[in-house]
Amino acid sequence: MSIIKVDNLTFAYPGSYVNVFEKVSFAIDTDWKLGFIGRNGRGKTTFLNLLMNKYEYEGRITSSVQFDYFPYAVRDENLFTVEILNEISPNAQEWQLTKECNSLEVDASDVFYRPFSTLSKGEQTKVLLAALFLNEGHFLLIDEPTNHLDYDGRQTVSRYLNGKKGFILVSHDRYFLDGCIDHVLSLNRANIEVQKGNFTTFMTNFENQQKFEETQNARLQSEIASLKEAVRRTAGWSDKIEKDKKSAHDSGYVGHKSAKMMQRAKAIERRQQKAIEQKSQLLKNTETAEPLKLFPQAYRNETLAIFDNVSVRYNDGKTVCDNVSFEIKRGERVALCGKNGSGKSSLIKLLLGKEIPHGGKISVGSGLKISYVAQDTNQLSGRLRDFAQNHGLDESLFLAILRKLDFTREQFDKDISDFSGGQKKKVLIAKSLCERAHIYVWDEPLNFIDVYSRMQIEKLICQFQPTMLFVEHDSFFRNLVATKVVEL
Numbered sequence: 347m348s349i350i351k352v353d354n355l356t357f358a359y360p361g362s363y364v365n366v367f368e369k370v371s372f373a374i375d376t377d378w379k380l381g382f383i384g385r386n387g388r389g390k391t392t393f394l395n396l397l398m399n400k401y402e403y404e405g406r407i408t409s410s411v412q413f414d415y416f417p418y419a420v421r422d423e424n425l426f427t428v429e430i431l432n433e434i435s436p437n438a439q440e441w442q443l444t445k446e447c448n449s450l451e452v453d454a455s456d457v458f459y460r461p462f463s464t465l466s467k468g469e470q471t472k473v474l475l476a477a478l479f480l481n482e483g484h485f486l487l488i489d490e491p492t493n494h495l496d497y498d499g500r501q502t503v504s505r506y507l508n509g510k511k512g513f514i515l516v517s518h519d520r521y522f523l524d525g526c527i528d529h530v531l532s533l534n535r536a537n538i539e540v541q542k543g544n545f546t547t548f549m550t551n552f553e554n555q556q557k558f559e560e561t562q563n564a565r566l567q568s569e570i571a572s573l574k575e576a577v578r579r580t581a582g583w584s585d586k587i588e589k590d591k592k593s594a595h596d597s598g599y600v601g602h603k604s605a606k607m608m609q610r611a612k613a614i615e616r617r618q619q620k621a622i623e624q625k626s627q628l629l630k631n632t633e634t635a636e637p638l639k640l641f642p643q644a645y646r647n648e649t650l651a652i653f654d655n656v657s658v659r660y661n662d663g664k665t666v667c668d669n670v671s672f673e674i675k676r677g678e679r680v681a682l683c684g685k686n687g688s689g690k691s692s693l694i695k696l697l698l699g700k701e702i703p704h705g706g707k708i709s710v711g712s713g714l715k716i717s718y719v720a721q722d723t724n725q726l727s728g729r730l731r732d733f734a735q736n737h738g739l740d741e742s743l744f745l746a747i748l749r750k751l752d753f754t755r756e757q758f759d760k761d762i763s764d765f766s767g768g769q770k771k772k773v774l775i776a777k778s779l780c781e782r783a784h785i786y787v788w789d790e791p792l793n794f795i796d797v798y799s800r801m802q803i804e805k806l807i808c809q810f811q812p813t814m815l816f817v818e819h820d821s822f823f824r825n826l827v828a829t830k831v832v833e834l
Contacts, residue, residue, distance in 0.1 A: 348375075350375075350408070350485070352373070353371050355370040367393070367403075370538050372540050379529065381545055382514050382531045383518070385633070390533060394489055412483070416475060416487065417474065426461060428443070442480055446479065447472065451472075470494070472503065485512050487513070488516065495686075500519065507527075515527060518800065519822075520822045523545035535633065633798045638779060638802055642783060649676075656708060657706055658702060674785065678829050679813070680816070683833050684833060698787065715782070715785075717778045719788040727762055748776050751775070766794070768799075771794050788814065788816040800820070800823060803823075
């Protein structure tokens with residue numbers, strides 16, 4: 347056991363006038379299973395890179411452990427998987443690698459002597475974690491491991507991490523975090539705080555603290571108003587007594603009374619200033635999440651699309667899904683569920699009219715307007731205003747939605763390619779919310795998106811109840827939003 351200590355950390359990217367961190371201090375134990383949470387773009391990945399000494403900074407970070415980072419940068423994906431794992435953990439024996447992979451439900455005999463590039467993204471995530479955890483005495487920085495994991499994979503990795511110690515985990519999946527962490531490092535609006543417990547414990551405490559501060563804020567606001575009025579009245583009485591001094595027979599008594607009134611007024615002013623100072627310390631970490639709006643169009647028919655015994659077979663002869671049948675009716679929110687590679691995205695592409703080899707029949711209502719959120723954000727670049735213009739969006743509405751999703755005005759002038767993964771995803775969601783459609787088709791919309799924005803989007807969908815077809819491995823979101831689940 348040792349301590350990672352951060353003292354007066356201040357950091358800004360070169361050329362930027364805005365500090366990502368300013369005089370931040372805290373300490374964490376290297377035996378902890380630490381969940382690292384916070385809004386998109388607030389500096390979680392930046393902090394991990396600072397621990398890895400990738401940037402220069404002011405202040406001090408002290409630690410006696412070596413840091414490893416996930417996702418690990420594989421130099422040659424054509425190498426056999428076992429060669430890459432030996433490179434990551436050179437002191438590990440093959441039986442140890444096999445044991446770790448078995449704990450993650452990966453068949454070592456199947457994957458070790460295959461090129462790493464032939465593994466699914468979920469398998470790649472699991473084997474890399476297995477090797478990294480075999481580096482004894484190292485502290486692992488795990489940055490968003492769930493983005494390529496299906497529901498079962500997330501449960502497996504969460505159980506695996508729960509049996510480990512000595513890591514920082516960046517994730518926005520609430521159930522996933524609850525299953526594997528014992529402390530939370532929260533990157534708040536005004537500070538960074540460390541708290542014992544899982545995500546649910548943290549969020550309950552955070553919300554209770556905000557409610558307490560709101561009550562205190564309302565009380566102090568009322569008190570300040572009352573004191574302000576008392577100062578005005580007392581000062582008025584003092585002025586009146588001063589004017590009466592000239593005509594008074596006992597000017598000494600009147601002067602004494604005036605001085606007491608002035609003294610009382612100053613005492614009230616001091617109380618007022620103290621209340622103002624107390625009020626200024628409240629609600630600094632409140633996460634504002636303004637309600638979002640959506641304007642879905644009602645389709646004229648009850649049924650929007652029908653999948654009738656649909657099978658998807660690629661040119662190499664591989665069948666990814668077979669004899670899938672379901673309907674999408676007006677007002678339904680249909681969740682496609684299944685393991686990675688089970689054909690979820692393929693079915694979405696067929697609905698969008700993409701040419702994919704398939705059997706069976708797909709019937710799509712005539713004139714059906716579809717709003718689509720893609721899984722991949724790598725193609726995004728350019729300015730937000732240009733993006734809005736290129737996609738025929740109402741620019742003011744588009745930027746207003748992004749503001750509600752916690753974008754600052756400074757980000758409006760940046761290139762989208764420089765955004766964090768969560769911010770890029772929010773761009774696609776904001777585009778979809780600008781579009782009046784009969785059905786909203788979202789393929790893993792929550793990848794990288796912070797918890798507060800997830801809650802915002804959940805409330806939006808529950809309020810406006812659009813017709814949807816979506817893929818999402820965040821089971822909390824899916825359980826709340828879906829009206830029908832199609833298992834592949």
